[in-house]
Amino acid sequence: MTQNQINQSAWAEKWPAPAKLNLMLRITGQRSDGYHLLQTVFQFIELCDWITFHPVDDGRVSLQKPIPGVPEADDLIIRAAKLLKAETGCEQGVRIEVEKNLPMGGGLGGGSSDAATTLVVLNALWGLQLSMEKLMELGLTLGADVPVFVYGYSSWAEGVGEKLERIDIPEQWFVVIKPNCHVDTKEVFLSKDLTRNSKSIRIADFIAGQHQNDCLGVVRERYQSVKDALVDLSEFSEARLTGTGACVFAQFDSEEAAVSAYRSLQKKWQVYLVKGVNESPLFSKLKSGNIS
Ligand SMILES: C[C@@](CO)(OP(=O)(O)O)[C@H](O)COP(=O)(O)OP(=O)(O)OC[C@H]1O[C@@H](n2ccc(N)nc2=O)[C@H](O)[C@@H]1O
Ligand SMILES: Nc1ncnc2c1ncn2[C@@H]1O[C@H](COP(=O)(O)OP(=O)(O)O)[C@@H](O)[C@H]1O
Numbered sequence: 114m115t116q117n118q119i120n121q122s123a124w125a126e127k128w129p130a131p132a133k134l135n136l137m138l139r140i141t142g143q144r145s146d147g148y149h150l151l152q153t154v155f156q157f158i159e160l161c162d163w164i165t166f167h168p169v170d171d172g173r174v175s176l177q178k179p180i181p182g183v184p185e186a187d188d189l190i191i192r193a194a195k196l197l198k199a200e201t202g203c204e205q206g207v208r209i210e211v212e213k214n215l216p217m218g219g220g221l222g223g224g225s226s227d228a229a230t231t232l233v234v235l236n237a238l239w240g241l242q243l244s245m246e247k248l249m250e251l252g253l254t255l256g257a258d259v260p261v262f263v264y265g266y267s268s269w270a271e272g273v274g275e276k277l278e279r280i281d282i283p284e285q286w287f288v289v290i291k292p293n294c295h296v297d298t299k300e301v302f303l304s305k306d307l308t309r310n311s312k313s314i315r316i317a318d319f320i321a322g323q324h325q326n327d328c329l330g331v332v333r334e335r336y337q338s339v340k341d342a343l344v345d346l347s348e349f350s351e352a353r354l355t356g357t358g359a360c361v362f363a364q365f366d367s368e369e370a371a372v373s374a375y376r377s378l379q380k381k382w383q384v385y386l387v388k389g390v391n392e393s394p395l396f397s398k399l400k401s402g403n404i405s
Contacts, residue, residue, distance in 0.1 A: 149302055168206070176210075182217070217295070229263045269316050338359070349365075
């Protein structure tokens with residue numbers, strides 16, 4: 114099969130942009146530019162936005178329908194596509210269709226994942242041949258979480274989230290609650306009450322059960338619905354915050370236990386029942402479609 118034939122069939126397809134959970138998050142310091150140094154564990158979940166790329170002749174990049182509340186020029190999908198063109202001088206155009214399923218500002222990384230899927234898939238469709246390392250570097254200029262979605266495997270992350278080490282962790286079931294509020298990441302990091310001096314730990318400590326999220330205290334105090342969700346979820350299993358929130362989640366050893374908690378919490382909350390996966394669904398699809 115030639116590159117051209119591969120491109121032709123892949124243009125019409127829907128590409129997943131999965132969500133992530135931060136299974137723990139420690140803030141170990143701060144850089145001179147204000148960004149915080151983290152230790153975190155990312156795992157993907159099988160809850161995805163879906164993105165389709167349509168070729169256009171006029172060289173322009175646009176969205177078929179802007180995401181409500183996000184001006185098109187600010188959309189990370191548009192910014193990622195334009196960044197690829199600027200970096201490579203590519204003159205091709207694209208109209209991008211998004212099926213948005215991930216709640217925004219929930220700590221599930223939807224915007225970052227959309228940007229990563231755009232970088233990875235357009236790199237292939239446009240035949241740009243940028244390396245994964247280059248795409249991760251470009252992605253980091255869009256957001257701290259973009260590199261892990263480009264990398265595509267569960268990771269132990271340090272720095273601001275760009276120093277990644279692949280880890281394989283049990284692929285368990287999760288129940289995720291989206292409290293009815295939007296947490297501003299920047300505001301959390303600006304809080305004077307935030308813990309910024311956690312001791313660094315090792316992967317083995319995380320595996321042994323060290324699940325602390327240093328943002329939890331600040332977010333729980335500022336957002337009553339996050340606090341309430343943590344209380345309700347902790348009736349079933351250890352309740353944790355992903356990223357800077359607002360979503361909270363709990364892990365279950367069996368699908369039955371997760372379903373039971375999901376059914377009960379569904380009466381009161383916007384809730385998702387999802388499986389954790391170590392390989393990003395984007396990469397599973399790229400491998401099966403043979404265009405990586
Ligand atoms: C902390 C995490 C963990 O996954 O939280 P979530 O956003 O997923 O909840 C992310 O790394 C967030 O990444 P992302 O949401 O892309 O953040 P960015 O847009 O890069 O940064 C938003 C703002 O938060 C602050 N910020 C962000 C990341 C970081 N390590 N230190 C910071 O101080 C900066 O003030 C920055 O201007
Ligand atoms: N394609 C996109 N999808 C979601 N949010 C986007 C997108 N492009 C830009 N954004 C902006 O990024 C913000 C954070 O969104 P998101 O990545 O979903 O949350 P989080 O970083 O908490 O996981 C949104 O509030 C929105 O303003």
